[in-house]
Amino acid sequence: MATNLQIPAADRRVPVIAPGHTFSTITDKISNIVLKRPISIAWILGFLIMFSLTNMLMVALGYLFIKGTGIWGINIPIGWGFAIVNFVWWIGIGHAGTLISAILALLRQTWRNSINRFAEAMTLFAVASAGIFPLVHTGRPWLAYWLFPYPNTMNYWPNFRSPLVWDVFAVSTYFTISLVFWFTGLIPDLATLRDRAEHPWVQRLYGLLAMGWRGSARHWHRYETAYLLLAGLSTPLVLSVHTVVSFDFAVGIVPGWHTTIFPPYFVAGAIYSGFAMVLCLAIPIRAIYGLKDFITERHLETMAKVMLATGLIVGYGYFMEAFMGWYSGSKFDSFLLWNRLHGPYQLWYAALIACNIGIPQVLWLKKFRVSTGWLWFISFVVLVGMWLERFIIVIVSLQRDFVTSSWGMYYPTKWDWMTYVGTIGMFLTAIWLFVRILPMISIFEMRTLLPEAHVHEAVEVEK
Amino acid sequence: MSNAPVTSSNFGLMAEFGSAQELVAAAHRAHAAGYQKIDAYSPFPVEGLAEAIGFHKNRVSLVVLIGGLIGGLSGYALQYWVAAITYPTNIGGRPYHSWPSFIIVTFEMTILFAGLSAVFGMLALNGLPMPYHPVFNVPEFRKASENKFFLVVFSSDPKYDDVGTRSFLQGLSPRMIAEVPS
Numbered sequence: 194m195a196t197n198l199q200i201p202a203a204d205r206r207v208p209v210i211a212p213g214h215t216f217s218t219i220t221d222k223i224s225n226i227v228l229k230r231p232i233s234i235a236w237i238l239g240f241l242i243m244f245s246l247t248n249m250l251m252v253a254l255g256y257l258f259i260k261g262t263g264i265w266g267i268n269i270p271i272g273w274g275f276a277i278v279n280f281v282w283w284i285g286i287g288h289a290g291t292l293i294s295a296i297l298a299l300l301r302q303t304w305r306n307s308i309n310r311f312a313e314a315m316t317l318f319a320v321a322s323a324g325i326f327p328l329v330h331t332g333r334p335w336l337a338y339w340l341f342p343y344p345n346t347m348n349y350w351p352n353f354r355s356p357l358v359w360d361v362f363a364v365s366t367y368f369t370i371s372l373v374f375w376f377t378g379l380i381p382d383l384a385t386l387r388d389r390a391e392h393p394w395v396q397r398l399y400g401l402l403a404m405g406w407r408g409s410a411r412h413w414h415r416y417e418t419a420y421l422l423l424a425g426l427s428t429p430l431v432l433s434v435h436t437v438v439s440f441d442f443a444v445g446i447v448p449g450w451h452t453t454i455f456p457p458y459f460v461a462g463a464i465y466s467g468f469a470m471v472l473c474l475a476i477p478i479r480a481i482y483g484l485k486d487f488i489t490e491r492h493l494e495t496m497a498k499v500m501l502a503t504g505l506i507v508g509y510g511y512f513m514e515a516f517m518g519w520y521s522g523s524k525f526d527s528f529l530l531w532n533r534l535h536g537p538y539q540l541w542y543a544a545l546i547a548c549n550i551g552i553p554q555v556l557w558l559k560k561f562r563v564s565t566g567w568l569w570f571i572s573f574v575v576l577v578g579m580w581l582e583r584f585i586i587v588i589v590s591l592q593r594d595f596v597t598s599s600w601g602m603y604y605p606t607k608w609d610w611m612t613y614v615g616t617i618g619m620f621l622t623a624i625w626l627f628v629r630i631l632p633m634i635s636i637f638e639m640r641t642l643l644p645e646a647h648v649h650e651a652v653e654v655e656k
Numbered sequence: 657m658s659n660a661p662v663t664s665s666n667f668g669l670m671a672e673f674g675s676a677q678e679l680v681a682a683a684h685r686a687h688a689a690g691y692q693k694i695d696a697y698s699p700f701p702v703e704g705l706a707e708a709i710g711f712h713k714n715r716v717s718l719v720v721l722i723g724g725l726i727g728g729l730s731g732y733a734l735q736y737w738v739a740a741i742t743y744p745t746n747i748g749g750r751p752y753h754s755w756p757s758f759i760i761v762t763f764e765m766t767i768l769f770a771g772l773s774a775v776f777g778m779l780a781l782n783g784l785p786m787p788y789h790p791v792f793n794v795p796e797f798r799k800a801s802e803n804k805f806f807l808v809v810f811s812s813d814p815k816y817d818d819v820g821t822r823s824f825l826q827g828l829s830p831r832m833i834a835e836v837p838s
Contacts, residue, residue: 216699216803342734350743353735354750354757362764370771377775385699385801404785407792408800410683410696411714412782414706418716419778423771426720430767437760640700648680648703 209304210642211486219487219639223632224382224389226482232629240625246618253611254329262332266605271591275609276330278583279616281438282466283323284364285459285579288431289467290316291371294378295427298420304495306638307487311478311627312471313375318623319470320368322616327360329612356440363437370430374423377416380406381637435463442586448525449590452517458510465503465549466579468496472572474624476565478633487634490563497562500575501553507582508550525595537602538589545585548578667790667838668693668810669821670797671830676702679805682828683708686807689824693813697791697806699799719777720770727769732762794834808836 210219257264267274290312297305328334340361342351351358383403390396406412439459442450472493479488518530533542552574561567593600627633640646673679676698683696687710694709696702706712739745740752750757779785791797791808800806807830809821825833 220699220802342738348743350738352745352747353739353761354747354754359760359764362761366764366768369768373771373775377778381700381801388798388801400787404779405787405789406784406801407789407797408697408699409782410698410702410705410709411711412784413698413701414711415714415716415778415781417701418714419720419774422717422720422774426724426767426771426774429763430771433760433763433767440760637700646676646700646702648677648705 209307209489209491210639211489214486214643216640216643216645219643220385220389220636222484222486223634223636223639224386227386227629227632228390228395230482230629236625236629240622243618243622243625246615247622249611250615250619253608253615254325256608257329257612258334262330264606264608266603266609268601268603270594270599270601271588271603273330273587273591274603275605275613276326277441278580278587279613280323280326280330281459281583281587282580283319283326283616283620284367284438285435285463285466285583286470286576287316287319287323287367287371287467288435288460288463289471290314290319291367291374291427291431292464292467293471294374295424295431298424299428303642304492306642307484307634308471308475308492308496309638310375310378310631310635311474311624311633312467313371313378314627314631314633315470315474315624316371316467317368317375318620318627319467320364320371321623322620324364324368325616326612327364356437356444359437360441363434367430367434370423370427374427377420377423378635378638379631380404381408381416382632382635384408385636386632432460435459442590447590447594448523448529449514449586452514454510454513454517458507458513461503461506461510462579462582465500465507466576468500468503469572469575469579472496472500472568473576476569476572478628480565482628482633484634487639493565493568494559494562497556497568497571500572501556504549504553504556504575511546511550528593529590532593533585533589536589536593538585538592541581542585542589545578545581548574549582552578665838666811666818667836668808668812668816669818669825670791670794670806670808670834670836671825671828672796672799672832672834673805673807673828674831676705676805678830679807680705680708682807682830685828686809686824690815691809691813691821693810693816695808695810697797697800697808699801699803699805702805715781716774716778719781720774723773723777724766724770728762728766730769731765732758735761790836790838793837796832796834804831811838 265274265276267276290309293305293312294309294316297309328337331337331340339349340351340358380403383399384406387396387399387403390399436456436459439455443452443455445451475488475496476493479485515530518526521527533539553571555561555567556571561571588603592603671682673682679696679698680702683694683705686694687708692710696705696709698705735758736753739754739758744752747754791800791806796804797806807825807828809816809825813821815821822833
């Protein structure tokens with residue numbers, strides 16, 4: 194059965210792995226970051242900052258549990274506020290990890306092998322951050338399990354016709370599958386760490402997690418089938434998750450939400466922001482940990498191109514929204530367009546267009562795609578822009594709907610900001626720990642990129 | 657796999673190779689020589705290695721198919737039972753059995769069950785977790801997760817005998833041969 198992730202490196206234009214590496218040097222380089230590299234002052238300082246932000250999140254959530262959602266800026270008509278803005282933003286960021294690990298695996302894009310591991314980790318941490326928001330937004334998070342169908346003494350069952358219930362299933366499935374996909378990819382590398390660790394307790398820890406993986410040919414055979422099937426299952430899953438998130442909006446009748454373009458437009462936006470986050474993390478990490486041999490300029494450039502392409506799809510979405518506002522002839526839809534351009538949030542809308550449509554266009558020029566400084570800056574701008582997009586979609590649509598008497602304004606409070614910034618801290622705390630505890634690049638998949646990993650190719654060379 | 661020693665106190669004999677090509681060639685020859693109870697170990701998936709030791713088909717796909725079917729059917733059945741039988745509610749005048757609304761949860765349950773079946777099915781068929789295995793007793797085997805390639809003939813193989821198998825493995829020109837203590 195020819196199911197494998199080892200793709201002959203047919204494309205030899207730019208290497209996805211710097212020349213001169215062997216199985217050993219790849220293993221050393223990646224595993225030493227975990228096993229040998231001393232912990233630096235900078236790492237500790239960074240960790241302390243991120244961990245304090247995580248604690249700020251805990252304070253914000255603790256106070257929320259005491260007081261209720263009244264401490265937030267939400268009101269009537271804007272009942273969704275930051276909670277949903279941040280939920281959609283975070284879950285969108287997660288999408289790049291699954292796209293890289295699943296869709297690019299099916300498309301046999303070998304360059305993904307050096308970024309899939311930490312992109313998947315990023316997915317998990319982003320989805321975990323996302324999950325906090327709808328949970329606390331319910332107002333009584335200790336009763337959130339009511340969303341799941343389970344036999345209960347109240348004789349109550351969820352309404353399966355509601356997009357909010359679909360969302361519970363979509364997001365929890367997404368998290369579960371992302372977790373097992375990530376862990377499956379880790380098993381052979383955990384075995385490598387087990388075999389290389391010197392301290393007996395470290396050995397035991399990785400040994401426990403590796404579950405006795407020994408690299409048997411039979412095991413690899415089943416492993417590759419399972420991995421390929423997981424990739425195949427994750428592909429429609431990742432496309433479905435943001436589709437379902439967009440249904441939360443599109444199934445409602447609020448102008449600006451009730452459109453059929455939402456699913457593809459949300460998915461493209463998710464991948465757009467996700468790649469921006471991968472670049473924002475990859476650029477400093479490859480510099481700090483000396484991984485420029487594995488995450489080469491080609492990776493950065495390819496990711497920049499993906500960002501540019503998905504950004505254009507998002508731009509098309511904006512254009513279509515505006516066009517339909519005019520073409521539909523509905524006065525509520527055209528008013529929404531007017532309100533975005535000239536209403537109280539017009540500066541936010543202008544910033545959104547600049548961040549998502551304007552500035553990233555410089556990526557057409559190779560100079561910006563290969564300059565790490567510029568690329569990092571543009572990725573950051575895209576992250577801000579995609580957050581603004583969700584802000585515009587949630588807030589501006591609710592702010593002035595059909596009945597003038599129920600118009601309102603939304604002002605986030607310090608608790609909103611603390612919760613939002615706190616989740617960024619939690620996300621980065623997890624990333625901080627991840628890079629020192631687990632191999633951030635898939636070691637065994639990197640080995641398959643070397644020409645000597647390909648039996649048939651080597652035989653042909655000998656002939 | 658029952659690997660009870662028959663003709664030897666060893667668990668088997670292990671030969672080390674320096675490259676994936678050498679291992680595949682050696683595995684082919686060992687299989688062709690009539691050895692059945694053999695296994696090959698590599699630090700990454702090697703194309704054709706499983707076939708070389710005579711392992712052609714695995715049942716992971718079947719497990720995933722069954723898991724996915726169970727997930728999808730039970731997801732749909734649950735929604736039908738809830739919405740149409742036990743807790744019928746009028747939502748916007750839709751029929752109780754409003755199947756288009758049930759597709760998403762059915763889909764998610766299919767993926768969830770199929771994905772979990774893939775992982776746990778793979779682990780179960782591989783017999784993992786199995787923290788201890790006799791091959792770990794060979795010190796050189798640590799390199800099986802780095803850059804070395806190993807072929808093991810188990811002593812449970814009908815053709816196995818300590819001397820004959822060792823000289824057969826010697827003929828494959830390995831880097832070294834080690835006994836795997838049981």
